[in-house]
Amino acid sequence: MRAKILIVDDESAIRQMVCLALSQANYDCLEAADTSEAQTRILGDKPDLILLDWMLPGVSGVEYARRLRQQKLTQHIPVIMLTARTEEEDKIKGLDSGADDYITKPFSTRELLSRIRAQLRRVAPHAVETPVEVEGLALDPATHRVSAEGGELDLGPTEFRLLHFFMTHPERVHSRERLLDGVWGNNVYVEVRTVDVHIRRLRKALTSSGHDRLIQTVRGAGYRFSARH
Template sequence: MPGKILVVDDEPAIRAMVRFALKQAEYTCSEAGDATEAQALVTADTPDLILLDWMLPGLSGIDYARRLRRERLTQNIPIIMLTARVDEEDKIRGLNTGADDFITKPFSPRELVARVKAVLRRMVPMAVDEVVVSEGLVLDPSTHKVLANDERLSLGPTEFRLLHFFMTHPERVYSRERVLDAVWGNNAYIDERTVDVHIRRLRKALTVSGYDRFIQTVRGVGYRFSGDA
């Protein structure tokens, strides 16, 4: 399950509490005391969610949130604002921060985790899959796009899953049965030959950019995805 969370607050006590609560819920978290520190951590290892204190020394939480929203790389990261008092909430709300939620101090660990879960569930779409790359072949599950040498190629759902499976399990031969389990699901009543057909379709799609050679047939055993012939 996903969960790198960045906590930005200048009060160590708060950070400690938050860290404890998040650990409890099996989230990993990193901490920063101000926007500068935070930015360093963000670029180093992009978090899945940011807990951001409203009042920060230096660049304020609001301004930092705006900045994050403007940058392409970070604009999809959900932000939860931490505010000291409730009446600040309305103020902030009117200030075009891109906050996805607010938590008012003081808050309980339970409350914190509940909100984090809610926001992650709502904002982070689908699975937090990683982009898979293999010698010029790029497969991105979150955008559902496949690029072969910067050239976009279109695959059907099954072909997409098939390629995804092979790209994440390269250099190894898989029997048709195993492929069926992995790509179609562990309990599909599908003829094994069907795998051949989809391999064929996938190959055809990859051929236009010369990547069909990546899919190799191992006679009597199955198929393998590999960079070398």
Template structure:
């Protein structure tokens, strides 16, 4: 696992293929989302913001190419890299696919290893350092570019896990998350740790934030935690 777990969206109408890809990617440390059609894909894109999308050429309804074009046309989603899947021998598609905005192109059948390798390559060249904007909440500033957190201009000492946790919270404010959800989102889907581990890291995060900001991390008893500027 090179960087923080990336989220990959797999769009294919054949469940077995989806699963196979998902397993391969998960073993490589990525988090997977799956969609059987462009509609499901669209909602997942909107609310989970995947870092990359694997798109089958053949899809019921809107074709893969058309969908890719649509994604690339929309400002909000156009930054998401697309890897297209296509059956072998259809080399012509390649051109169309790349023109539609795909960033890479893989021919079926392919080995999981090949898939992961290409995908890494795409991510490497399409993830520019620092397209992410800093987030600020009542004096607490998280800057993904500098990978640094400051409270009222004062740099905070914060561990890697706590940083990811805080980043997740600051990008998902005002909403309660269960320990399980946090493990999924912050630790990455396929890690097997105790739920109580979350509590410990919450504790460490609060301590790191200090008295001035620890109240932003709220306990939702019986449920989990929430990042909120409003008092509880």
């Protein structure tokens, strides 16, 4: 199930930009222009994370963050504050209000997605430990082992993370940039073509069991992990 992210911002251009990035990163995006609309979306959809603008009409983002922390329904939902304020005092005020993280405008979508992933990992660590299996290929994050046909496969740490990402996001076409975000995080020093090198290594490791066929190249788009022939 895709995580649902609620963006609360009175600027429609920012909401559109954020929602486009979230959609491309395989998240479901919910929108609200103020806290009243946000509350309606929360009650109806219960998002997994809230992106909250500081300066909102009526109730400010800071005040609303405090209210979210006081409500049983929302007290555990991660909140990332979005603001143009850059002073340390303002950052502290935002975090003290109940926000879990703080990002200043203008921000890159790459940084925003990295912070979102970090918050979602924090509140759902069990998801990282869940074993996955596709057509006899099994991966166990807890023991860091991959096996196929009863035998263990030897994968490097990056190939392991890459395979885990593919197996938990099957049947979707992932661009190299998306794989960098999902596997390497915000490591800006990794070049896009590095993905191809690790794809080749991963395929080689899966060749003995015949599972290399699951990693498909989609010309001009990227890669897909699929059990369909």
